[in-house]
Amino acid sequence: MTNPRTHITLEHVAQAAGVTPMTISRFFRTPQKVSQGTRERISQAIEKLGYVADSTASRLAGKSRPMLAIVAPSLDLPYVPEIIEGVSEAADTVNAALMVFETRFSLEMQEKRIEAAIGWRPDGIIFVGDTVSDRSRRQITASGIPFVEAWAASDTPVGVDIGLSHRAIAAQMTGALIGAGYQTVAFGVRRLGYRVEVERLDGYLDAVSSAGRTPLVVDIADPGEHYKAGAMILRQALDLTSRPDALFLAGDVLAAGAIFECHRLGLAAPLDLAICGFGDSPISASIVPSLTTVRLPTRELGYAAVGHCIAGVPERVGLLAPEPIERESARLAFE
Amino acid sequence: MTNPRTHITLEHVAQAAGVTPMTISRFFRTPQKVSQGTRERISQAIEKLGYVADSTASRLAGKSRPMLAIVAPSLDLPYVPEIIEGVSEAADTVNAALMVFETRFSLEMQEKRIEAAIGWRPDGIIFVGDTVSDRSRRQITASGIPFVEAWAASDTPVGVDIGLSHRAIAAQMTGALIGAGYQTVAFGVRRLGYRVEVERLDGYLDAVSSAGRTPLVVDIADPGEHYKAGAMILRQALDLTSRPDALFLAGDVLAAGAIFECHRLGLAAPLDLAICGFGDSPISASIVPSLTTVRLPTRELGYAAVGHCIAGVPERVGLLAPEPIERESARLAFE
DNA sequence: CTGTTAGCGCTTTCAA
DNA sequence: TTGAAAGCGCTAACAG
Secondary structure (H helix, E strand, C coil), X not given: XXXXXXXXXXXXXXXXXXXXXXXXXXXXXXXXXXXXXXXXXXXXHHHHHCCCCCHHXXXXXXCCCCEEEEEECCCCCCHHHHHHHHHHHHHHHCXXXXXXEECCCCHHHHHHHHHHHHHCCCCEEEECCCCCCHHHHHHHHHHCCCEEECCECCCCCCCEECCECHHHHHHHHHHHHHHCCXXXXXXXXXXXXXXXXXXXXXXXXXXXXXXXXCCCEEEECXXXXXXXXXXXXXXXXXXXXXXXXXXXXXXXXXXXXXXXXXXXXXXCCCCXXXXXXXXXXXXXXHCCCCCEEEECCHHHHHHHHHHCCCCCCCCCCCCCCCEEECCCCCCCXXX | CCCCCCCCCHHHHHHHHCCCHHHHHHHHHCHHHCCHHHXXXXXXXXXXXXXXXXXXXXXXXXXXXXXXXXXXXXXXCCHHHHHHHHHHHHHHHCXXXXXXXXXXXXXXXXXXXXXXXXXXXXXXXEECCCCCCXXXXXXXXXXXXXXXXXXXXXXXXXXXXXXXXXXXXXXXXXXXXXXXXXCCEEEEEECCCCHHXXXXXXXXXXXXXXXXXXXXXXXXXCCCCHHHXXXXXXXXXXXXXXXXXXXXXXXXXXHHHHHHHHHHHCCCCCCCCEEECCECCXXXXXXXXXXXXXXXXXXXXXXXXXXXXXXXXXXXXXXXXXXXXXXXXXXXXXX
């Protein structure tokens, strides 16, 4: 609880303005039903006392101050803040507050965080995570809170699913690299234990096998920093028995790290090795050589998710389809 | 409000378990005071119904589920998610939930967001922003909620101030560049209208004038993407009448953008132009050439801030002093 | 070990 | 235009 001594409530404002608490409540809710004079006295009392209405009490009593919860693995990934930015932008249009719950890539934590989120009775839960446990599903259903999966498409969605098929996207990109003439396309992931990474890997495997090629995977479990992980993947890719002429990385920051490592080793992308990323992070357009990648509609996803939780969010026509972007680091060709 | 039809409360669980709501409350709060048998029945009822306790109601009634609010300009800055990560790490130790309010670099918004944050009655507000308005100050004081300024030190703090003097740090770094022998150190900022940028600029001006040099400032107001802004600053710096031999940028991502632009223009850092950043973002250690910069204790700041709001957060000995880091892109020398 | 009563700060409904 | 009564879902304090 907040400091009990200096805790201003409706009651205090009411006294200062010489009316009942009810009138103060009206002042906020339906000011036109409060007389001009009273309104002014109330307004002065509020400013003087520095009163701020208690949203939690309002909620309990029935008037819903909008609030959303977002459950995501960690802010230490380029796409999570991006999605949140989209959520926040949409939330602003209806003055919704935002809670953020991090799962830290653990399914156990994820279950706990979903439970915590439900406990705060948000108007919606926007979910950027892994498979939802049965226990969570029961709780979500029982709570009646809209639950939007906004990153990885689910086979068995709990609520609304506006997620992407990372598998299909990875397959498409792999195909585009093969189509561009690269003979040996290797794939690099940093497996954090989350489903999307596996999906991207599977997508790569799909495309490679359907092209009749041999898969070449560098799969590290390094929990460290992304750029360094990318460098590590690059070095391991160069050590593979059959040396690849293209390296497809499951993330743009990883790819940027790989490009930096190329500089360090005196290799030139794409001449010595083509490099392709995933996600179109801000760095990708600026790095030298600029990074071929696939743009994912992260912000749009976040924005759209809010519309499924709260009414009154202005619709926006945003492209929700992933968009391959050919830049300097690798060629791309589609059938 | 959440869906009224499927809205499970203590009452429902109590009925299902054949006890009073009070006993269910006890089950959560002080399970040892509930008999073994009852405990089991309750536990089953909870799981079966998917019941999750309402934290807002708990709070109102007196039992404080810990919750923190963080007010920051935007997640689209490298340091904000970093600070939040620190906050979140500390919050986890006491199971505190986190609300995030973005001000979008507007003082007007900032006032609104602070008010919104107070409305939710968090156990503390962690503030990463600009100057706090008088109105906000009144509200903060009246609310009795701990308010921690955790980024820019304030001359007139509202509550606890653990912020950094960006001015002093910028002055120190500028001095170190001059000390290393650079003749003409230019400064580049992307002014978003927030106080820290002005402070960093002032710090640069302090050091330059105390060294008897002429200041050379590139100050752009570009609202676009950070890497591109860095590139723009670099080009403008090269166009200055007296061409600098060192460029100090008010942020690492800007500096990285400047380095990329050097590559593009065929310039080599630090030979043609030394480049120095601010903040030690993850990219700085990996970019080629690696970036000389100053490390700011962002995560630690976030972590420490929580300790000022909630009791029971394990103390951590983290270095809270900024640390200049000399890498390849510029030499540094201190008196 | 379990229940009863009162009330957190606000809003709903009804009355004046 | 304003007020009084009741209650949101939960917990404190007391009783049994």
